[in-house]
Amino acid sequence: MSAPVIPLVIGDKEYSEASDGFGESRNPATGAVVASFARAGEKEVNLAVSAARRAFDEGPWNRMRPFERARIMHRIGELMLERRDEIARLESEDSGKPLRDAYWEVDCSARFFEFYGGAADKLQGRSIPLGPNYSDWTVREGIGVSLHIIPWNYPFQLIARGVAPALAAGCSVIIKPATETPVTAYEFLKICREAGLPEGQVNLINGRGSLVGDLLARHPGVDQITFTGSVATGQRVMEAAASHAIPTNMELGGKSPQVLFADAEMEKALPIIAGGFLTHAGQVCNAGTRLLVERSIHDDVVERLHQHIQSMRLGAGVDDPDMGPLINTSHRDDVERYYEVARGDGELLLGADVPSDTALAEGAFVRPGLVIGASNETRIAREEVFGPILTVIPFDTPDEAIRIANDSPFGLVAGVHTTNINKALGLGEKLRVGQVWINSFGVGLDVEFPFGGYKLSGFGREKGLEAIAAYQQIKNICIHHPLS
Ligand SMILES: NC(=O)C1=CN([C@@H]2O[C@H](COP(=O)(O)OP(=O)(O)OC[C@H]3O[C@@H](n4cnc5c(N)ncnc54)[C@H](OP(=O)(O)O)[C@@H]3O)[C@@H](O)[C@H]2O)C=CC1
Numbered sequence: 001m002s003a004p005v006i007p008l009v010i011g012d013k014e015y016s017e018a019s020d021g022f023g024e025s026r027n028p029a030t031g032a033v034v035a036s037f038a039r040a041g042e043k044e045v046n047l048a049v050s051a052a053r054r055a056f057d058e059g060p061w062n063r064m065r066p067f068e069r070a071r072i073m074h075r076i077g078e079l080m081l082e083r084r085d086e087i088a089r090l091e092s093e094d095s096g097k098p099l100r101d102a103y104w105e106v107d108c109s110a111r112f113f114e115f116y117g118g119a120a121d122k123l124q125g126r127s128i129p130l131g132p133n134y135s136d137w138t139v140r141e142g143i144g145v146s147l148h149i150i151p152w153n154y155p156f157q158l159i160a161r162g163v164a165p166a167l168a169a170g171c172s173v174i175i176k177p178a179t180e181t182p183v184t185a186y187e188f189l190k191i192c193r194e195a196g197l198p199e200g201q202v203n204l205i206n207g208r209g210s211l212v213g214d215l216l217a218r219h220p221g222v223d224q225i226t227f228t229g230s231v232a233t234g235q236r237v238m239e240a241a242a243s244h245a246i247p248t249n250m251e252l253g254g255k256s257p258q259v260l261f262a263d264a265e266m267e268k269a270l271p272i273i274a275g276g277f278l279t280h281a282g283q284v285c286n287a288g289t290r291l292l293v294e295r296s297i298h299d300d301v302v303e304r305l306h307q308h309i310q311s312m313r314l315g316a317g318v319d320d321p322d323m324g325p326l327i328n329t330s331h332r333d334d335v336e337r338y339y340e341v342a343r344g345d346g347e348l349l350l351g352a353d354v355p356s357d358t359a360l361a362e363g364a365f366v367r368p369g370l371v372i373g374a375s376n377e378t379r380i381a382r383e384e385v386f387g388p389i390l391t392v393i394p395f396d397t398p399d400e401a402i403r404i405a406n407d408s409p410f411g412l413v414a415g416v417h418t419t420n421i422n423k424a425l426g427l428g429e430k431l432r433v434g435q436v437w438i439n440s441f442g443v444g445l446d447v448e449f450p451f452g453g454y455k456l457s458g459f460g461r462e463k464g465l466e467a468i469a470a471y472q473q474i475k476n477i478c479i480h481h482p483l484s
Pocket residue numbers: 149150151152153176177178179180207208209210211212213214217228229230231233234236237251252253254284285331384385386
């Protein structure tokens with residue numbers, strides 16, 4: 001059976017052919033083609049911006065009662081859950097991630113639509129006292145056309161994370177998925193249509209980021225950009241946005257610390273620490289890839305983590321292994337180059353072997369790894385690898401742990417493992433990151449609290465009620481009304 005063709009979706013039309021030919025998406029475990037997709041060029045970019053512009057300037061969404069928007073958003077969430085088996089499977093094949101993580105993506109995406117659907121009719125302005133004969137108040141309006149540039153690691157969930165608050169605010173949307181993972185974005189568009197989202201409200205442009213991503217980001221018809229991905233590409237997108245002075249939300253890289261004190265509940269902490277750097281083979285912006293461990297327990301912790309990574313089962317995502325492949329063989333080669341860097345910076349302890357059965361022999365698998373004996377100044381401790389490798393660094397005092405944790409170009413998240421409340425609160429206060437997890441690292445279907453970075457990890461906040469601000473203009477209206 002030939003692979004399906006993913007069309008562009010612009011307004012009420014689907015385009016199975018477009019100006020820049022076709023791309024292919026492959027299952028990273030086997031190299032098999034999952035889908036091909038029409039690649040947009042300048043013509044389709046202009047059409048998509050016109051459709052989104054028209055939807056925002058003239059369409060019904062922005063003029064509906066907010067509770068009517070909320071109902072459609074709730075329906076989108078319901079449809080996601082009704083179709084979760086199918087979407088999770090497609091996501092797992094397209095991105096390589098274990099099936100359970102793909103289910104998490106769908107469930108979390110539905111939660112975004114429930115959460116922001118619930119918020120859509122509560123986006124209130126405020127009244128500002130100016131004294132007698134004046135009335136003054138603010139109105140929160142949708143910012144306009146919102147562009148969402150999506151990476152390949154969480155293709156479905158990251159669409160929902162940005163698009164749900166944008167829709168709640170009244171915006172229209174253009175989605176530009178990563179060329180590696182175009183498949184579930186189209187499923188998202190189909191669900192939006194079935195739920196009754198008006199035409200042009202959400203548009204889908206696949207194509208090369210360096211071409212259509214850049215054209216979209218520079219387009220004067222776009223009012224705001226939400227970007228998740230690498231620092232270098234984020235900086236390019238900021239430059240494009242600066243060319244027409246529009247705001248951006250940047251969710252970039254990380255080299256997040258997990259701090260383990262000797263007083264922690266080890267049986268609970270170690271699986272959390274392992275999950276923190278191994279989830280999706282480490283291809284997560286907030287992966288906890290530096291373990292700062294109190295010196296007295298260093299050797300024991302290293303031994304236990306080493307045993308854990310040796311016992312893992314690697315395999316194709318759809319077989320729900322402990323760890324799936326990386327996104328493609330080119331990224332695998334990049335990660336393996338970092339293993340060489342690690343060997344120069346310290347000692348590399350490797351875990352599970354890559355699968356050798358013929359079906360997976362061509363897959364983008366790497367062995368997980370632990371680096372010991374490397375200082376926090378080394379490349380392996382400072383650069384984002386986006387692979388399953390953990391650098392373990394000992395510390396002697398809480399102050400030293402804080403100093404090492406903060407000595408990073410990034411500042412996305414941190415984990416702290418301790419049973420001592422003073423240490424927990426002290427680190428929570430002093431770590432220069434957007435989110436501190438204490439005795440946890442990532443919490444289930446967490447959509448309610450804000451997420452974003454300090455320093456090179458970016459700016460702006462996703463998730464929580466805080467995310468909505470990115471998609472709104474605040475207008476102040478003032479009336480002078482003297483009685484005589
Ligand atoms: N913070 C995070 O969550 C992520 C971080 N990364 C990091 O980035 C590294 C490289 O991954 P990569 O896929 O290249 O990530 P990029 O940051 O380059 O890609 C992210 C998105 O931006 C698009 N894009 C690329 N160039 C431009 C441009 N000039 N203007 C507008 N959009 C553009 C991409 O499209 P296209 O796919 O078509 O190129 C994709 O949709 C990884 O190894 C990892 O270290 C990667 C993914 C997520």
